Amino acid sequence: MNIQWYPGHMTKARRAMEEDMKLIDLVMELLDARAPMASRNPDIDRLAKGKARMVLLNKADLADLAACAAWAQWFENQGISVVRIDARNRGTLKAVQAKVEEACREKIERDRRRGILNRPIRTMVVGIPNVGKSTLINSLAGKACAKTGNRPGVTRGNQWIRLNKSLELLDTPGILWPRFDDQKTGLHLAFLGSINDEILNKEELAAELIRFLEGAYPAALTERYGIQQAEDPYACLEEIARKRSCLVKGGAPDLARAAALLLEDFRGGRLGAVTLEQPQPAEKSGGQKAGEKEEA
Ligand code: G4P
Numbered sequence: 518m519n520i521q522w523y524p525g526h527m528t529k530a531r532r533a534m535e536e537d538m539k540l541i542d543l544v545m546e547l548l549d550a551r552a553p554m555a556s557r558n559p560d561i562d563r564l565a566k567g568k569a570r571m572v573l574l575n576k577a578d579l580a581d582l583a584a585c586a587a588w589a590q591w592f593e594n595q596g597i598s599v600v601r602i603d604a605r606n607r608g609t610l611k612a613v614q615a616k617v618e619e620a621c622r623e624k625i626e627r628d629r630r631r632g633i634l635n636r637p638i639r640t641m642v643v644g645i646p647n648v649g650k651s652t653l654i655n656s657l658a659g660k661a662c663a664k665t666g667n668r669p670g671v672t673r674g675n676q677w678i679r680l681n682k683s684l685e686l687l688d689t690p691g692i693l694w695p696r697f698d699d700q701k702t703g704l705h706l707a708f709l710g711s712i713n714d715e716i717l718n719k720e721e722l723a724a725e726l727i728r729f730l731e732g733a734y735p736a737a738l739t740e741r742y743g744i745q746q747a748e749d750p751y752a753c754l755e756e757i758a759r760k761r762s763c764l765v766k767g768g769a770p771d772l773a774r775a776a777a778l779l780l781e782d783f784r785g786g787r788l789g790a791v792t793l794e795q796p797q798p799a800e801k802s803g804g805q806k807a808g809e810k811e812e813a
Pocket of ligand 1: 575578605
C-alpha cells in the first residue's frame with residue numbers, strides 16, 4: 518500500500534516551532550511508545566540543536582511492556598533521558614522532574630558557574646499530531662489550560678506555565694510533521710491514526726494490520742474476535758465482519774465497517790498491548806545514531 522502524505526499547514530507549524538525554540542532550554546520530545554521511530558521526526562536533531570533533550574514514551578499503557586522497556590534502554594544508550602508515561606495519568610508523570618534535571622545537568626552547571634542561581638528551566642513539548650501533546654501539557658499543568666487539537670490559525674501568545682520553581686512550560690506545543698522515508702513507517706503512522714484516514718484505503722490498511730498482528734501477536738485477533746487463523750487477511754476481515762454483525766443489505770460482510778472497527782479497536786488498545794517496532798540490539802555496537810530507523 519502506498520502512503521504519501523504531507524499536510525500543507527505543517528510548514529507553518531514548523532516555522533512557529535523554530536521561533537519558539539529560541540525561547541527554551543529543554544525539548545521534551547513526545548513519541549508514541551507503540552512506534553517510537555515512526556513517530557519521531559528525524560529533523561528534531563537539527564531543530565533542537567544546542568538544547569537539552571529528553572524523550573517521553575507516551576501511550577505506554579497501550580504498548581507492549583517488554584518492548585517499551587527495551588525502547589527506554591535504547592534511548593538511554595544514546596544518552597537521552599527517557600520516561601515512559603500515560604499522559605492522561607498524572608501518577609506516571611512523577612518521574613519527569615528528576616529526568617528534566619538529569620537532561621539539564623550541563624545547563625544548570627553552566628548557569629551556576631556564571632553565578633545564575635535558581636533560574637527556571639524553560640521547556641517545550643514537541644511531537645507529531647495526535648501523539649498526546651495537549652493531554653500532557655494539561656496533565657503537567659494540573660488543569661485544562663492547553664489548547665487541545667492542532668488547529669492552524671489559533672492565536673499564539675507565548676504563555677508560560679510555571680510547573681514549579683525550577684520548571685516552566687510553554688503552553689503551545691511544537692507540532693512536528695511525521696516523516697516517512699519508507700512504507701513501513703507510513704503504515705505504522707496510519708495504524709496509529711496519525712495520518713488522516715480519509716485519504717487511505719481502510720480495508721487495505723486493516724489487511725496490513727492483520728498481517729502484522731498474525732506475525733507478531735498471533736493470539737490478539739482470536740482473543741478479541743474469537744476467530745481462528747483465516748486463509749488471508751481479507752478472509753480474516755470477512756470473519757471479523759460476520760462475528761461483529763457488520764453486514765450489508767442481503768447479509769454479505771461489510772468489509773469497510775469491519776476495517777474501521779478493527780482499526781478503532783487497535784488504537785483504543787482493545788487488541789491488547791501491542792508495539793509495532795522493536796529496537797535492534799545491534800545498536801550497542803555504536804553503528805547507529807539516534808533518529809535512524811529501526812525495523813520490527
Ligand atoms: P496532540 O495534542 O499531540 O495532537 O494529542 P492529544 O493530546 O489531543 O491526544 C490525542 C489522543 O490521544 C486523545 O484521544 C488523548 O486522550 C489520547 N492520549 C493522549 N495520551 C495518551 C496516553 O498516554 N494513553 C492513551 N491511551 N491515550 C492518550 P482522543 O480520543 O482523540 O480524545 P479524547 O476523547 O480522549 O479527548
